Amino acid sequence: MKHNHSATIALSILALLGWGLFSYQYIKSKSKDNYVGIPYYKEAPNFTLTNHNGEKVFLYQFRGKVTLIVWGYTHCPDICPLTLSMLRDVMKELGELSDKVQVLYITVDPVRDTPERLKGYVPHFYERFIGLTGTPKEIEKVAKDYNVFFINHGDSYGRSESDTWATYLMTHTTTIYLVDPRGKLLITYPYDKFDSKGMAKDIRKVLNQQEERN
Amino acid sequence: MRNVKKILWEALFIILIPVYSFGSPKIEIKEPWVREVPPVSPVTAVYMVIENEGNEDDRLIDVSTEAASQAEIHDTLIDEKGIAKMQRFESMDIPSGKGVELKPGGSHVMLIGLKKALKAGDKIELNLKFEKSGIIKIQAQVK
Ligand SMILES: [Cu+2]
Numbered sequence: 001m002k003h004n005h006s007a008t009i010a011l012s013i014l015a016l017l018g019w020g021l022f023s024y025q026y027i028k029s030k031s032k033d034n035y036v037g038i039p040y041y042k043e044a045p046n047f048t049l050t051n052h053n054g055e056k057v058f059l060y061q062f063r064g065k066v067t068l069i070v071w072g073y074t075h076c077p078d079i080c081p082l083t084l085s086m087l088r089d090v091m092k093e094l095g096e097l098s099d100k101v102q103v104l105y106i107t108v109d110p111v112r113d114t115p116e117r118l119k120g121y122v123p124h125f126y127e128r129f130i131g132l133t134g135t136p137k138e139i140e141k142v143a144k145d146y147n148v149f150f151i152n153h154g155d156s157y158g159r160s161e162s163d164t165w166a167t168y169l170m171t172h173t174t175t176i177y178l179v180d181p182r183g184k185l186l187i188t189y190p191y192d193k194f195d196s197k198g199m200a201k202d203i204r205k206v207l208n209q210q211e212e213r214n
Numbered sequence: 215m216r217n218v219k220k221i222l223w224e225a226l227f228i229i230l231i232p233v234y235s236f237g238s239p240k241i242e243i244k245e246p247w248v249r250e251v252p253p254v255s256p257v258t259a260v261y262m263v264i265e266n267e268g269n270e271d272d273r274l275i276d277v278s279t280e281a282a283s284q285a286e287i288h289d290t291l292i293d294e295k296g297i298a299k300m301q302r303f304e305s306m307d308i309p310s311g312k313g314v315e316l317k318p319g320g321s322h323v324m325l326i327g328l329k330k331a332l333k334a335g336d337k338i339e340l341n342l343k344f345e346k347s348g349i350i351k352i353q354a355q356v357k
Contacts, residue, residue, distance in 0.1 A: 077257040077325070078290045079298045081249050082318040120254035149297050175296040190296040191319065 035205070036198030037178065037187035044177075044185040045054035049106065049138060052119035052131040059104075059138040060183060066101045067179040071148050073109035074121040082194075083174060084125040089196035090203070091126055100181075100207055108172045110139045111154050126149035148173040149196050178202070181210045217309030239310060241347045245357070246354035248338060249318070253331035259288075259322035260340065260354050265313035274306040276343035283327035285340065290319055300324075332356045 044067075048058040059067070064114045068087065072080035084105065091098040107113035110133045113121075118131030133139070143150060150172035176189040176199075185204060233312035251344040266272055277285040287303045298319075306321065308314055316322050323340070332338065343349050 074255055075257055076302065077249075077251070077255075077259045078288070078322055079292075079319060081251055081258075085249075096305060117254055121252045124252035131247075149295070153299065169285050171297060171299040173296050173299045191292045191298070 021092050025052065035187050035202045036195060037176075037189040037193050037202055040177075040185050040188050042185040044179040044183050045142075047138075047142045047145065049132040049134045049142065050115055052115050052133075054115045054124055057130070057132070059179070060103075062102050062179075063183050064100075066181060066182050066206055067099065068103045069146070069177040069179065070103065070105050070142070071108050071150070071172055071174070072105060073107050073172070074113050074117055075109065076170070079174055079191075081125075083176070084122070084129070087129070087176075088126045088193050088194050090130075090199045093196055093200035094203060097204065097207060101203060104132055105129060106132045106139070106142065108143065108148075109152075109170050110134055143173075146177060148175075178206070180206050236297055237270055237348050239266050239270045239272035239344070240346055241272060241308065241310070241350060243342065243350060243352050246340070246352050248325070248332060248336075248354045248356045250318060250332060250334045250356050256326065256328055258287075258325050258328060258332065259318070259320055260325060261313050261316045261318065262340075262352070262354070263313060264308050265309050266308045269310050270346070271310050272308045272347055273345040274342060275304075275306060275345050277323050278343075279325065279338055279340045281329060281332070281338040281340075282325035283312050283329070284325070286324050287321075288324045289321045292319065305345075315353065 023045050044059060046059045049058055051057045068090075069085065070083055072083060076079075086102075087103050091103075093100065094101060103126065105118070107118065113131070115131075115133060118133055122129045122131035134142070142148075150170055153169040153171045174191050176194075177185060178187040178189070180186040186206065189199065193199075240267045244265060246260060248260050249258050251258045264274065276288060277287065279285050287292040287306050288303050289303060290298055291301060292298045302324075306314060314321065335356050337353050338356070340352050340354060341349050342352060
């Protein structure tokens with residue numbers, strides 16, 4: 001009889017644990033913070049930069065849309081084309097909803113990436129993508145505000161002066177930042193979270209929440 | 215006497231077979247492709263799988279192509295903070311039985327100074343030079 005009693009207690013505890021685990025998973029799956037990317041929560045610092053048509057733009061003018069901010073440079077052969085192609089896939093994935101998304105590509109190489117150069121580069125991946133540049137000081141400020149790191153990797157790259165292709169490479173942060181329609185820096189996507197389907201899913205979720213609020 | 219000689223020859227032959235026929239790398243290039251980049255870009259990257267079915271290691275030591283003024287062996291390294299850095303290597307090991315995958319966000323052949331803009335569907339020819347296997351010519355499609 002005593003044995004039976006402890007068995008009942010043990011079973012009850014197990015049942016409780018199971019129920020708790022189930023509820024936790026359930027709440028987690030229903031939670032609005034359950035994103036593919038990493039939740040960030042911060043007011044997105046505003047900035048004013050020059051777009052690929054030579055016009056001044058500022059971040060706040062994209063309020064009402066989901067803004068995706070990426071960093072790169074046009075002499076980048078691997079990671080930047082990969083990022084922009086992936087973002088094009090996100091737009092395709094979103095279909096009509098893509099109208100509510102704006103990609104901003106901020107150069108970390110403002111000396112070479114003039115508005116003209118960005119114009120020949122960024123919209124090539126997707127017509128509505130916007131390339132942004134500025135003075136080296138302006139770019140430095142925005143990068144600092146967003147905790148973005150970049151460095152001219154040229155000197156340590158070991159090219160001699162006589163190289164016909166005088167150039168340098170940049171080392172830079174590849175993380176994508178998602179700013180929600182209210183201007184909150186809501187989610188970040190480090191490289192290992194680059195997944196067009198997952199990002200599109202997050203964006204749908206963010207836009208739905210916005211609808212619910214309105 | 216004649217028999218002894220024959221046996222010796224046979225023995226030598228048997229000893230030499232494994233040395234000759236097994237001790238070499240066997241390189242095969244699979245699915246080579248080049249990333250299409252906007253015409254203003256002077257650089258792009260080539261990706262592929264380099265397989266080595268042989269039982270000896272090999273090394274990729276040089277790449278050349280008419281499509282660009284330079285072709286280099288690179289690796290993109292992305293650290294835990296999401297910072298990407300590209301590094302140039304003099305050569306790339308191709309271990310036997312394993313092979314190496316060159317893929318976006320990792321190892322690649324970087325083409326520098328493209329002679330003309332490459333469009334999706336174009337094909338370029340590359341010469342891959344291996345330490346032991348010599349030069350292997352490949353066609354990589356732009357996409
Ligand atoms: Cu490279």
